[in-house]
Amino acid sequence: MGGVCIVATALEGTLARTSLELVGGARALQPLGLQTSAALLGHGPGLAGAVAELHRHGVGIVYRCHHPLLSAGQSDAVLVALQPVVARAQPQVLLVAADTVGREVAPRLAARLRAALATECVQVGAADGAIVARRQVYGGRALATLVVRDYPAVLSVKPHALDVPTAAPVEGRMEDVEVSIDAEALPARVRQVLREQAELGLEEAQVVIGGGRGLGGPEGFALLRELAQLMGGAVGASRPPTDAGWVPASWQIGQTGKTIRPALYIAVGISGATQHIAGVSGSRTIVAINRDPEAPIFSVAHLGIVGDYREVVPALIARVKELKGV
16 A cells, blocks of 8 residues: 555544644645555544544545554554554555654554654655654754655654644545454553543643743642633643642653643743743743743743742733633
């Protein structure tokens, strides 16, 4: 078959948003004349809806792999399930989300296929008959451009680096792929999945309030949470508060945390380290609140407020309440 095969997952019963972002990556490779297919891995009744969603976004062939072990955290099982799909589809390019599972799967898959590998890509495209991918380097201070001319190739794409493309329905077809996974033969077993309490929808929220070291302690996040709730948003953090244990690690935004693309990002008490900026640069509007007028965050912010957050944030809360009449 050849073409581009995206690794779509429904490991928690429904199609992951990152799968549709990969469809966008595949569309960007269309100048190469490569058709798009998908390896859909997961379990449960939600797989039928996932197949339909992929067809709705233009994926012609969906290779469906259904197995109870294709669930959260089971990267070894995902790797096993991909083997028969790759044998059947023989893709020239495999697109994998650089999420928890994909980060483990992509390099191992490339090694097995003796394929070219580009990881943590934030842009994917084509030029002069080759794949052109970009990834952040030097802590997010620069972008490296990688040109891939050899096939097969495996590319992992950072979650939320690409937009979900508009729907482009096709008739499409689905092929079931028999998956045989011996749980006893897997090198690692997931015995328990612990879900850390986190601000819901941080990566999907259109308004995100981020707190940094400048808050001075965990109590400062209470103000941020109140503002976020009023604005229908979520609360995140830069690395220092998570390292200090003020908030859960899952709140971390940045190169080693989550990448966000909200309509509005308000950075409170965040200096603006490149590691953090790498995770918020896709925000449409960035507002910075910091006591230090020389803080690097102001160089990337669209609007800056120099002042103590203990004064600025309550004033914002009061104004939002006034506007909302609450």
